[in-house]
Amino acid sequence: MKKIVTMSDIAKTLGVSTVTVSKALADKEGVSDEIRAKIKQVANEMGYRYNVAAKSLKDGLTYNVGIIIAERFIEVGVSFYWQLYKRLADELMKINYYAVFEILKPSEEQTATEPKMVIDKKVDGIIVLGQVGKEYFNMIKAASVPAVFIDFYENDSTQDFIITDNFYSMYMLTNYLIEMGHRDIGFVGNIRATSSIQDRYLGYLKSLIENDIDLDRCKQWYISDRDDESGHVDFELKANLPTAFVCNCDNVAYELIRKLSEKGYRVPDDISVVGFDNYSVTANESVRLTTAEVDMKAMAHTAIDVLMKRINNVKAKRGIKQVSCKIIIRDSVKRLK
Secondary structure, three states, X not given: OOOOOOHHHHHHXXXXXXXXHHHHHOOOOOXXXXXXXXHHHHHHHHOOOOXXXXXXXXXXXXXXXXXXXXXXXXXXXXXXXXXXXXXXXXXXXXXXXXXXXXXXXXXXXXXXXXXXHHHOOOOOEEEEEOOOOHHXXXXXXXXXXXXXXXXXXXXXXXXXXXXXXXXXXXXXXXXXXXXXXXXXXXXXXXXXXXXXXXXXXXXXXXXXXXXOOOHHHHHOOOEOOEOOOOOEOOOOOOOOOOOEEEEOOHHHHHHHHHHHHHOOOOOXXXXXXXXXXXXXXXXXXXXXXXXXXXXXXXHHHHHHHHHHHHHOOOOOOOEEEEXXXXXXXXXXXXXXX
């Protein structure tokens, strides 16, 4: 019979007290972040398992975290938020928590309806993926459980937001296009839809300004890909096209490539395209997209770490935490002479 691993076993392995192990595994104060991470790592390696039911009764916690995604962000097939949700669920399992998933319907968002899982006290905290309306945001932040917001932010320093480095990463992608000889560069994305798209657009503008590129000229190639509530629309190409486009996400970049192909344009031979996110849209895409890779694992880990601190009343600074991106160079950009 396999021996059951106890906190005492973990303490002996690391040469620390059982109390220290207990505090670390429960995310309580009195243990440094470095020691806490080491204890959790060794606990997982040794096969330590919580008795969740017993702990729930003892601590008054459910060991569930609610994850909310607006319906408009759930696309057919692969979606950035589906991928991020999977990362969150995996990270939660590592600390013996379960993810409770809920799709936010437009009517519920508009009326700022409190999630049933909060009303029924089924979760210890909430993670909201993607931009939500101001009234719904205000309702969530006033809820009876702590919340963390991912991939958007508001003008509110009392809340926890986890975002990727949208501004700098799009600045770098646009700089890459310019280094490759492009000066007529369009942008695809509705800057009023989400804070992420807006920050990416501002990064694009900074690159144009620094390289003395005519902003008014480039404005003619601005294409809105969705309405202000982030619902995707079937955007149209303009008659006069630039030599390159930066797109607010990979999904839109691939849709742009498809539309260009229908018009007889080839990427990158005729027009270069870059995206953002770096997750697989489909294995059948003929163009390998240059993009910015969002570190979903780091975003998920950071969000859960912050939420656990809130759940366990650990003092920590609130506000925006930013996760870096990595620029991925592939073959969707042509060097101009």
